[in-house]
Amino acid sequence: MQSFPAFLPLEGRSIAIIGAGPAADAKARLFEGSPATVLRFAETPDAGELEIAALIFIAEADPAKRETALAAARRTRAWVNVVDxxxxxxxxxxxxxxxxxxxIGVSTSGAAPTLARDIRAKIETLVPAAYAKxxxxxxxxxxxxxxxxxSLADRRAAWESILRGQAGERALTGDLDGAAALAEETLRGARSARGVVHLVGAGPGDPELLTLxxxxxxxxxxxxxxDKLVDARVLDxxxxxxxxxxxxxxRGDHSVPQREIEWRLIAAARAGKRVVRLKGxxxxxxxxxxxxMEALRAAGVEAHVVPGVTSALGVAAEAQIPLTHRDHAQSVTFVTGHAKDGASAMxxxxxxxxxxxxxxYMGVDTASQTAAALIAAGRSPDTPVAVIENGTTERVKNVRGALxxxxxxxxxxxxxxxALLFIGEVAAAPSALTQAAEDAA
Ligand SMILES: C[S@@+](CC[C@H](N)C(=O)[O-])C[C@H]1O[C@@H](n2cnc3c(N)ncnc32)[C@H](O)[C@@H]1O
Structure with a gap:
């Protein structure tokens, strides 16, 4: 270990920054939202003004000015950082x-700040902002x-139950009062481990489209x-x-009936598990x-919903179909081709x-009825369409044509x-769309 990580409490402390410009601003930003008092000096101040600083940053590009600042900083007891x-x-x-x-601080002992920043970016995704709660x-x-x-052992067990259990879950939603009440119950032993169900959107396939x-x-x-729609890479x-x-x-092959799925979610939560119902x-x-959600609520099971990128959005983005467009589409509607009472009911x-x-959505089998019904209702038979199967996966198929x-x-x-059917002017190949906009201009 070439350098030792230690954390400096900022309450009641002053931080001095000498220099003007982006580097000095960047240092100041580090302390935004912290209890530290930040003292900014465009030029090196009188020695007395630096005395109360715990840390001094020198962000001065000019070598002579940097020397002056460093000499002044060295006359104090502060720790000094000279940028670059x-x-x-x-x-x-x-x-x-x-x-x-x-x-969390990441350092390469000064050897590779870019590497430290890359590692930080990875950690940012692993430690969501809600962990502050x-x-x-x-x-x-x-x-x-x-x-x-x-006793230390009891305390450790209590912390595990609180932070990994329902109190922790509640804190992550931002409800600290509710979380503290649940933590109290855990401490009194009144709350045995009770499970929770999260209905989580897995996105259309590409795992990078998952939310943090x-x-x-x-x-x-x-x-x-x-279920079938969830990509194996997401499960990984x-x-x-x-x-x-x-x-x-x-559709049409209800291998596990919906009621049974609901019942199994409830049973797993009642067994104290943290349950995820992952949905495409x-x-x-x-x-x-x-x-x-209704079934879980009726059973008294704590349930949360995490939104996902719906396939229409993910697949359209991949295919570069702008769902709305100033020149071609003032609204977008998501419909199912497989309504409970049949597509013709639409x-x-x-x-x-x-x-x-x-x-x-789910419109492949009923596509001919849909096209006929739209044309009968007045939509032009020339309206562009795109049909995209397995969008955002390597099995994607994309065909375009007319309604x-x-x-x-x-x-x-x-x-x-x-597969999804995209129907409307925006489903034209991107070049045709640009041409149409130019013609209209
Ligand atoms: C039962 S619905 C579920 C929709 C899902 N909840 C969503 O928000 O995308 C299943 C339909 O979603 C559409 N779908 C889901 N993933 C897709 C993908 N990767 N590519 C194309 N269509 C997809 C298809 O129309 C499929 O028949």
């Missing part, structure tokens, strides 16, 4: 992950836990219920020892997440006007789904 001059520094400024009470809860409960659990929250919850899960991000349960379900796209867009006339985009040819396009390409 490692040999003159008493301490190294690490790359910092700032989560309030929780602070866990530290807030721990501070709030510290004396209480100390008094209630005098989804990733954190996935990595915390004891058991994960997933879960903890290795987490149990994975396939509750595969595809977003849980509340054609995903029956609403029904699962009032297609509402979607027949031009300058609107229609995205049909009148929709069933043939699907048949010729052998598309069976999961």
């Amino acid at each position: 001059a490692a040999a003159l520094c008493d301490f190294i400024t690490p790359a910092i992950v700032d989560r309030g009470e929780l602070v 866990l530290a807030d809860l721990a501070r709030r409960m510290r004396d209480r836990v100390l008094n209630a659990k005098p 929250k989804a990733l954190r919850i996935l990595q915390d899960a004891d058991i994960i219920f997933h 991000l879960a903890r290795r020892d987490a149990e994975r349960v396939f509750v595969g379900k595809s 796209g977003d849980p509340f867009i054609f995903g029956r997440g609403g029904e699962e 009032d297609w006339s509402a979607f027949a006007g031009s300058a609107q985009t229609l995205v049909v 009148r040819d929709l069933p043939r396009l699907i048949g010729d390409a052998g598309i069976v789904g999961p």
Whole structure:
């Protein structure tokens, strides 16, 4: 170890920054939101003004001015950091992950600051901002836990139950009062481990489209219920020892009935597990997440929802289909081609006007009825369409054409789904879209 990490409490401390310009501003930004008093000096001040500083940063590009500042700083007892001059520094400024009470500093002992910043970026994704709330809860409960659990072993066990259990979960939502109440119950032994269910949106396939929250919850899960739409690469991000349960379900093939899925989620939560119900796209867009939520609530199980990138958004982005466009689409509508009562029950006339985009989920089998109904309702047979299967995965298929040819396009390409139908002017190939906009101008 070439340098020793230590953390300096900032309460009641002053930090001096000598110099003007971006480097000095960057140092000042490090202390934003901290209790430290930041003293900014464009030029080296009188010796007395630096005396109260605990740390002095010198961000002075001019060598003569830097010498003057360094001489003044050395007359104090402060630790000194000279920007871009490692040999003159008493301490190294690490790359910092700032989560309030929780602070992570990364240093390469000055050898490779860029590497330190890259590592920090990785840690930023692993330690979500909400973790600051866990530290807030721990501070709030510290004396209480100390008094209630005098033995070190009991105390450690209590902290594990609080921070990894429901109190911690609650703190992460920002409800510190609720979290503290749950922590109290845990301390009194009134609360045995009770599980929780998260309905998590897995996005359309590409694991990089997961939200940071989804990733954190996935990595915390004891058991994960997933179905066909969830990409294997997303599941790979879960903890290795987490149990994975396939509750595969595809339209018309309800291998695990919806009620049974709900019942299994409830049973796992009642067994004290942290349960993730991982759903393709977003849980509340054609995903029956609403029904699962209601069932969990009715059973008195704590449940949360983490949104996901719905396939229409992820797939359109990949295919560069702007769902709205100043010149071509003033609205976008998501519909299902497989409504409970059949596609024909849909009032297609509402979607027949031009300058609107229609995205049909689960619409492959009913594509010919959809095209016929839209044309009958007045939408031009020349309206551009795109059909995209397995978007954001390496199995993607993307075909484009006109509304009148929709069933043939699907048949010729052998598309069976999961696929989305994009109907509207924006579904034209990007070059055609640009040309149309230029013609209109
Ligand atoms: C039961 S719905 C679930 C939708 C999901 N909750 C969402 O927000 O995307 C399944 C339909 O989503 C669409 N879908 C999901 N993932 C897709 C993908 N990667 N590419 C194309 N369509 C997809 C297809 O229309 C599929 O039939």
